[in-house]
Amino acid sequence: MTKLIAAADILAFHDACVANRAWAKTAPARFTEGLWQFLELNHRFNNLLWDEEDLARRKDVADSEIAINKRAIDGYNQKRNDAIERMDEVFLSALPPAVPGSRLNSETAGSMIDRISIRGLKIFHMGEQTRRTDASAEHIATCQTKLARLQEQRSDLAACLEQLLADCAAGVAHYKVYRQFKMYNDPTLNPYLYGAK
Numbered sequence: 001m002t003k004l005i006a007a008a009d010i011l012a013f014h015d016a017c018v019a020n021r022a023w024a025k026t027a028p029a030r031f032t033e034g035l036w037q038f039l040e041l042n043h044r045f046n047n048l049l050w051d052e053e054d055l056a057r058r059k060d061v062a063d064s065e066i067a068i069n070k071r072a073i074d075g076y077n078q079k080r081n082d083a084i085e086r087m088d089e090v091f092l093s094a095l096p097p098a099v100p101g102s103r104l105n106s107e108t109a110g111s112m113i114d115r116i117s118i119r120g121l122k123i124f125h126m127g128e129q130t131r132r133t134d135a136s137a138e139h140i141a142t143c144q145t146k147l148a149r150l151q152e153q154r155s156d157l158a159a160c161l162e163q164l165l166a167d168c169a170a171g172v173a174h175y176k177v178y179r180q181f182k183m184y185n186d187p188t189l190n191p192y193l194y195g196a197k
Contacts, residue, residue: 007158014120098174
């Protein structure tokens with residue numbers, strides 16, 4: 001079986017996207033099908049979530065502005081989770097069927113890619129903190145230490161993703177698509193939306 005995806009390619013793609021601050025809001029999609037389409041969507045929604053989360057922490061705006069941010073966060077989070085599930089569907093359709101007795105991995109390949117995406121965002125933004133000219137030397141040093149730790153975490157996650165996919169291809173591991181069933185956005189499941197409260 002040919003390799004489905006290289007973790008190094010994912011990291012390079014994530015880094016190239018976040019280097020363009022306007023990418024998530026303005027850049028057209030590079031991929032329109034397959035695994036890369038959903039990987040790109042996941043990373044785009046993580047970027048949009050990051051910005052909305054920052055905006056939602058403002059104290060100098062009306063509460064109505066924060067409510068708008070919160071609703072955007074809910075929407076992006078739903079789309080982010082949908083993209084994770086779609087990545088997993090693509091992976092599982094390309095991998096051989098699970099072998100009886102093989103190890104069940106609790107984390108999916110899609111959720112690992114999502115975590116890699118978030119680490120990429122943290123690396124980018126922590127890197128910005130290390131280059132601030134208005135911050136103290138102590139702040140810069142603390143952020144440099146955090147940056148190194150984030151880079152190590154992302155590298156470890158990438159290696160774990162490679163190993164999981166190799167193990168699944170070899171029949172020694174498998175995973176399942178676990179649906180998130182987000183209830184807060186569903187008007188039939190959230191009692192405040194269907195009028196029970």
